[in-house]
Amino acid sequence: MKIAWAIVRRDLVLAYRQGGGIGTAIGFFLVVVTLLPLGLGPDIALLSRIAPGALWIALLLSVLLSVDRVLQPDHEDGSLEQMLLAPMPLELTVICKSFAHWLTTGVPLALTAPLFGLLLNLAPEAALPLILSTLIGSPALSFLGVLGASLTLDIRRGGLLISLLILPLYVPVLIFGVSASSSSGAGLTLLGPSLLILLALSLAALVLCPLAAAAAIRAHYR
Amino acid sequence: MYKFANPTLFMRYSRAVLPWTAAACAAALAYGLYLALFKAPADYQQGETVRIMFVHVPAAWMALGVYSVIALASAVALIFRHPLADVAAKSAGPIGACFTFLALVTGSLWGKPMWGAWWVWDARLTSVLVLFLLYLGYIAVWQTVEDVHKAARIAAIVALVGFVNVPIIKFSVEWWNSLHQPASVFRADGPAIHASILTPLLVMGLAYGLLFLTLHLLAMRAEVLRRRVRALHLARLEA
Amino acid sequence: MNGDGTMAQPLRLVAEGLVCERGGRRVFEGVDFAVASRESLLLTGPNGTGKTSLLRIVASLIAPAGGSLRLDGADDALTIGQRCHYVGHANAIKTALSVEENIAFWGAFMGAAPAGGALDAFGLAPHAGVPAGLLSAGQRRRLALSRLAAVARPLWLLDEPTVGLDTASQAALVDLMSAHVAVGGMIIATSHVDIGFSFNHSLKLGGERAP
Numbered sequence: 001m002k003i004a005w006a007i008v009r010r011d012l013v014l015a016y017r018q019g020g021g022i023g024t025a026i027g028f029f030l031v032v033v034t035l036l037p038l039g040l041g042p043d044i045a046l047l048s049r050i051a052p053g054a055l056w057i058a059l060l061l062s063v064l065l066s067v068d069r070v071l072q073p074d075h076e077d078g079s080l081e082q083m084l085l086a087p088m089p090l091e092l093t094v095i096c097k098s099f100a101h102w103l104t105t106g107v108p109l110a111l112t113a114p115l116f117g118l119l120l121n122l123a124p125e126a127a128l129p130l131i132l133s134t135l136i137g138s139p140a141l142s143f144l145g146v147l148g149a150s151l152t153l154d155i156r157r158g159g160l161l162i163s164l165l166i167l168p169l170y171v172p173v174l175i176f177g178v179s180a181s182s183s184s185g186a187g188l189t190l191l192g193p194s195l196l197i198l199l200a201l202s203l204a205a206l207v208l209c210p211l212a213a214a215a216a217i218r219a220h221y222r
Numbered sequence: 223m224y225k226f227a228n229p230t231l232f233m234r235y236s237r238a239v240l241p242w243t244a245a246a247c248a249a250a251l252a253y254g255l256y257l258a259l260f261k262a263p264a265d266y267q268q269g270e271t272v273r274i275m276f277v278h279v280p281a282a283w284m285a286l287g288v289y290s291v292i293a294l295a296s297a298v299a300l301i302f303r304h305p306l307a308d309v310a311a312k313s314a315g316p317i318g319a320c321f322t323f324l325a326l327v328t329g330s331l332w333g334k335p336m337w338g339a340w341w342v343w344d345a346r347l348t349s350v351l352v353l354f355l356l357y358l359g360y361i362a363v364w365q366t367v368e369d370v371h372k373a374a375r376i377a378a379i380v381a382l383v384g385f386v387n388v389p390i391i392k393f394s395v396e397w398w399n400s401l402h403q404p405a406s407v408f409r410a411d412g413p414a415i416h417a418s419i420l421t422p423l424l425v426m427g428l429a430y431g432l433l434f435l436t437l438h439l440l441a442m443r444a445e446v447l448r449r450r451v452r453a454l455h456l457a458r459l460e461a
Numbered sequence: 462m463n464g465d466g467t468m469a470q471p472l473r474l475v476a477e478g479l480v481c482e483r484g485g486r487r488v489f490e491g492v493d494f495a496v497a498s499r500e501s502l503l504l505t506g507p508n509g510t511g512k513t514s515l516l517r518i519v520a521s522l523i524a525p526a527g528g529s530l531r532l533d534g535a536d537d538a539l540t541i542g543q544r545c546h547y548v549g550h551a552n553a554i555k556t557a558l559s560v561e562e563n564i565a566f567w568g569a570f571m572g573a574a575p576a577g578g579a580l581d582a583f584g585l586a587p588h589a590g591v592p593a594g595l596l597s598a599g600q601r602r603r604l605a606l607s608r609l610a611a612v613a614r615p616l617w618l619l620d621e622p623t624v625g626l627d628t629a630s631q632a633a634l635v636d637l638m639s640a641h642v643a644v645g646g647m648i649i650a651t652s653h654v655d656i657g658f659s660f661n662h663s664l665k666l667g668g669e670r671a672p
């Protein structure tokens with residue numbers, strides 16, 4: 001447990017001190033949200049209708065593009081091979097690193113999403129469902145993203161490849177995320193079936209992705 | 223001129239000047255807010271909400287003004303390699319971003335009673351938002367590139383590229399906006415303004431300018447000190 | 462292994478007929494050696510004969526294409542990888558963390574009570590608060606080697622440990638290695654230059670290859 005905390009804390013400190021961390025992800029999120037109306041036109045009614053979907057897509061992209069800082073720097077400076085020698089199983093290390101990534105990307109993005117929702121004229125009563133669904137769904141995005149990062153560990157400029165590999169896996173999260181943030185906005189119960197499915201997706205990703213990611217990392221070293 | 227680019231002299235002079243700029247800023251801000259909140263007449267259409275303008279419009283001026291300062295300092299840093307120029311550019315970044323953010327927030331607050339929505343893709347607001355994004359990118363470069371000298375050069379290029387693009391972005395956003403809706407609502411700073419509105423606006427503009435000057439000097443001093451600490455670390459490591 | 466450097470169980474690392482293939486090329490085959498507690502082994506040989514690969518095989522960072530590797534005398538479930546320090550070409554240092562934070566992290570992560578004096582081993586204690594990004598190449602190497610003092614592990618795998626080190630730091634490394642062997646540790650190292658440490662065994666890779 002102490003070991004797990006050590007690695008989570010290290011990744012949090014690194015994300016805070018080094019650029020390309022929390023602020024950049026939020027900035028990227030804002031850029032995507034800004035570009036949408038410029039492409040679609042400033043029709044408030046239209047924007048309001050597409051707001052949950054647009055915010056979710058912006059969230060997917062922000063998480064995905066920030067995910068290569070989870071493993072790549074550690075791979076390059078030799079930290080990752082030291083982690084293979086630690087008493088903690090690599091699977092747990094991956095869970096900790098994914099969790100730290102969620103804390104520094106998913107959580108801040110989920111909390112700012114309603115703020116950016118204002119730009120898209122998101123209905124005020126939809127803010128809470130949006131926060132809830134993005135908070136519950138974004139762990140799945142982080143875990144799947146770290147899996148993508150582990151698969152492309154040795155590949156220079158693997159960003160595009162990560163997107164190609166992982167974005168299709170984001171489809172269920174996107175579908176139920178948008179459903180959870182818009183259906184409960186229409187006055188339905190907050191803990192609707194979509195939100196529960198989203199939770200299930202995150203939990204499944206928590207269990208399965210680290211197994212696959214650890215196997216992929218070991219495969220790169222073998 | 224080159225004399226003032228010497229960090230030691232800068233530290234001495236800035237320390238002498240700072241209390242005066244801070245005092246002048248406080249005085250101008252107090253007077254400006256008094257004029258804006260009590261003296262200026264309420265608008266016959268917009269009512270009391272028009273007073274937001276006195277906070278909003280100077281912030282928008284500063285958003286653009288500070289970016290120009292960054293671009294100018296970056297150009298000086300690139301061409302003359304003055305030791306203080308990139309300090310000036312770097313420390314202006316977050317301050318300018320704050321002014322821009324203030325302009326966006328007050329614009330949004332103003333928009334709520336005007337349009338019934340927190341945000342409308344009005345040409346001016348959209349331009350300011352894009353400017354804010356340029357600021358974020360500029361700050362991110364400073365944070366991401368570890369080597370200070372390399373960061374200074376790259377950030378300077380980013381700032382200049384952004385500066386050249388600002389008018390182009392502004393033009394294209396206005397063209398985009400004219401496709402969808404008629405002229406902007408933000409007409410308050412147009413040519414025909416009554417003196418009862420113009421005076422507080424100008425005083426507030428002056429106060430914002432002094433505020434920037436004060437904060438910028440403080441931030442530059444902090445940056446100079448930060449670099450000295452770094453140099454001391456390095457000197458000790460080599461010993 | 463209980464943190465204070467005493468390694469109660471006498472261990473013996475035995476390699477038999479190790480084969481290494483990298484990128485489809487057979488780097489070496491039929492490598493046998495044995496290292497027991499209080500012993501040390503120097504790997505020699507020209508470039509490309511697999512010295513680094515052999516160390517990484519022992520650390521279980523890469524799998525051998527054949528042969529076996531076992532650790533006799535161990536009575537708990539730890540793997541060889543979890544019992545060794547591997548100091549490779551990469552220093553595993555985070556430039557955004559301070560010298561102290563770097564070593565404290567590896568201390569905590571490798572699962573030992575962080576030893577306070579780890580930074581003293583290579584004279585980095587006065588620079589504990591300095592961001593590691595400011596360190597020179599040699600100082601980074603010293604920081605990486607300080608891990609050896611921060612966490613007690615019986616088997617040390619050192620790949621060209623003296624690269625970039627000044628003479629004082631080389632002497633400090635030799636002191637540390639001697640102390641480690643004296644309390645029952647094992648060392649396998651590669652080096653092109655004479656470190657100044659007297660190894661019990663040496664193994665030459667390449668050169669005489671089986672016909």
